[in-house]
Amino acid sequence: MKIVITKDHKESCRKAADIIIDVVNSNPNATLGLATGGTAEQVYDELTESFKQKKVSFKNVKTINLDEYVGLSPDHEQSYQYFMNKFLFSRVDIDKNNTFVPAGNKNPEEELIAFQTMLNQHPRDFQLLGIGVNGHIAFNEPAGELRTKAHIVDISQSTITANARYFDKREDVPKQAFTQGMGDVFSAKKIVLLASGAEKADAVKALILGDIVNTWKPCSFLKLHSDLTVFIDQELADLIGYEQV
Ligand code: PGA
Numbered sequence: 266m267k268i269v270i271t272k273d274h275k276e277s278c279r280k281a282a283d284i285i286i287d288v289v290n291s292n293p294n295a296t297l298g299l300a301t302g303g304t305a306e307q308v309y310d311e312l313t314e315s316f317k318q319k320k321v322s323f324k325n326v327k328t329i330n331l332d333e334y335v336g337l338s339p340d341h342e343q344s345y346q347y348f349m350n351k352f353l354f355s356r357v358d359i360d361k362n363n364t365f366v367p368a369g370n371k372n373p374e375e376e377l378i379a380f381q382t383m384l385n386q387h388p389r390d391f392q393l394l395g396i397g398v399n400g401h402i403a404f405n406e407p408a409g410e411l412r413t414k415a416h417i418v419d420i421s422q423s424t425i426t427a428n429a430r431y432f433d434k435r436e437d438v439p440k441q442a443f444t445q446g447m448g449d450v451f452s453a454k455k456i457v458l459l460a461s462g463a464e465k466a467d468a469v470k471a472l473i474l475g476d477i478v479n480t481w482k483p484c485s486f487l488k489l490h491s492d493l494t495v496f497i498d499q500e501l502a503d504l505i506g507y508e509q510v
Contacts, residue, residue, distance in 0.1 A: 266473070267493070267494045269494060270497060270498070274498050277498055278308045278310070281496060282311035285393070286320060288391045288455065289323065289326055292390060295327070295390040296389050297329075298450075299328050300331050300394055301330065301349065304459050305395055310352070312353065313352075313356040316356070323357045324359070325363075327363045327364070328359070329384060330365065331394070331404075332345065333366050333367040334442050335373055338370040339370070343431050367379070367443040373441075376443065389453035391453060392455070392456045392457070395459060395460070396458060396484050398424075398465060399424060399427075402486075404418045404420060404443075404444035405445075406419075406420065406483070407421065411446075412446045413449070415445050417441055418442055456492065458472070458496070460496075461501055473495060473497075
């Protein structure tokens with residue numbers, strides 16, 4: 266695992282975007298695993314900026330997202346499909362037919378099969394990740410056991426609390442989500458994880474400090490990946506007492 270401390274989250278996002286641009290420029294047909302959420306937003310701003318400056322083209326790139334809420338239609342403002350359209354797909358030259366986010370409003374069992382088939386057919390050259398306050402990766406929530414394949418998960422109360430800020434009322438947060446399994450996430454050749462903010466301190470500690478993997482902190486399993494880069498800003502590094510070695 267490579268850990269990089271940046272001056273602020275904007276710099277983390279710039280560096281993550283530069284890695285994505287390298288992946289795409291060295292293989293214009295690359296498949297990218299994408300993430301949504303507040304942490305990833307600025308990565309897409311940086312990619313958009315680089316696209317405008319003609320430093321990268323997404324014309325032949327394929328993308329598969331990590332997860333989606335069950336029950337929200339793709340045009341719902343809090344759906345992850347809506348997020349991707351808004352922050353990336355509508356801003357660059359990607360072919361929407363080459364992108365996949367599970368559809369929250371279709372038959373869930375059928376959509377789950379479509380999701381796993383897509384993952385099996387398109388191994389990811391790169392995967393972008395955020396991290397949950399509780400240490401979740403995608404919607405692989407802390408539990409006594411974790412799953413390797415795509416599945417439908419009951420979203421934990423702590424994630425519902427964390428995500429409630431995006432909805433009018435806590436009751437509006439969907440109770441279930443489609444998620445890539447840990448094995449799907451792990452099969453990406455290269456992974457970049459970004460974290461910022463005091464609320465992520467415990468999760469980031471479980472990821473970058475110590476030598477333990479623990480299903481109650483799903484992020485800790487990323488210690489086992491052979492090509493993982495973690496970007497945290499100086500403020501978060503200071504908070505958890507991590508010094509660059
Ligand atoms: P956030 O979500 O970027 O909105 O904090 C990250 C995650 O839950 O994986």
